[in-house]
Amino acid sequence: MNLTTRKLIRWTVGAGALSALVLAAGSVTRAADEPPIWTGVFSAEQVARGKENFEANCARCHQHNLEGSDRGPALSGDNFWNHWENETLNTLFVKVRDNMPPNLTGNQLEPVTKLEIVSYVLSRNGFPTGSSVLKADRDALDDVQILKKGAVATLPNFTVVQVVGCLAKAPGDTWELTRGSKPARAPQTAMTKADKPLGDEKFALSSVKGFNPDANSGHKVEARGLLYAGNGGSRLDLTAMQTLSESCGS
Numbered sequence: 001m002n003l004t005t006r007k008l009i010r011w012t013v014g015a016g017a018l019s020a021l022v023l024a025a026g027s028v029t030r031a032a033d034e035p036p037i038w039t040g041v042f043s044a045e046q047v048a049r050g051k052e053n054f055e056a057n058c059a060r061c062h063q064h065n066l067e068g069s070d071r072g073p074a075l076s077g078d079n080f081w082n083h084w085e086n087e088t089l090n091t092l093f094v095k096v097r098d099n100m101p102p103n104l105t106g107n108q109l110e111p112v113t114k115l116e117i118v119s120y121v122l123s124r125n126g127f128p129t130g131s132s133v134l135k136a137d138r139d140a141l142d143d144v145q146i147l148k149k150g151a152v153a154t155l156p157n158f159t160v161v162q163v164v165g166c167l168a169k170a171p172g173d174t175w176e177l178t179r180g181s182k183p184a185r186a187p188q189t190a191m192t193k194a195d196k197p198l199g200d201e202k203f204a205l206s207s208v209k210g211f212n213p214d215a216n217s218g219h220k221v222e223a224r225g226l227l228y229a230g231n232g233g234s235r236l237d238l239t240a241m242q243t244l245s246e247s248c249g250s
Helices: 003-033 044-057 077-084 089-099 111-124 138-142
Strands: 160-170 174-180 201-206 220-230 233-245
Touching: 044 111, 089 111, 089 138, 160 201, 160 233, 201 220
Parallel strands: 201 233
Antiparallel strands: 160 174, 160 220, 174 201, 220 233
């Protein structure tokens, strides 16, 4: 084998490796862009246990095929999406945990069992299993939105959200958050100080006077409130606010 041949082989192998890295990077990007619910947030074992418990406790009203009856609505297809699209897994879980099955006598189903039933219902609507195990963790379930394949996650107006930004005075004796992070559903826990990144969003603020804005002007703050997004921009009706840093440099 001469020198030119060896160089050609090395170049070919190197180019192939580079192509593989590029393809792998593309795959990672596509996976990262996928809504979390399509990445496998519950396991096949949970679905199997959920199926068994669904058939024992739920099928008499919702039917074994989940198509519903006069005793209970369909839990698959259009009826599922009409009721649950854009909602979080926590909303669905709480509905099942607190209200289903109605008028159950004898042994009540444990929350973990009802979460397995939720996993089964999700699987019947096309959501994939994975290596993760769905847990009855309110904040974690609130982070997973029920979305169709390829859909972009959106938050409905009047959702209670959490935002980090810079508190600033605006014209007309009003206040706003600048350099705001993307709004996320607020976890149903007490606010805790944390180093959270800023973003490029802007939010007009209402109900701000009760949070002493003059004393916190220019601070990096964490705010919670009701989100309203319209043609005129985004507004946050404050329910809580705390300072994360007395400067807004990062």
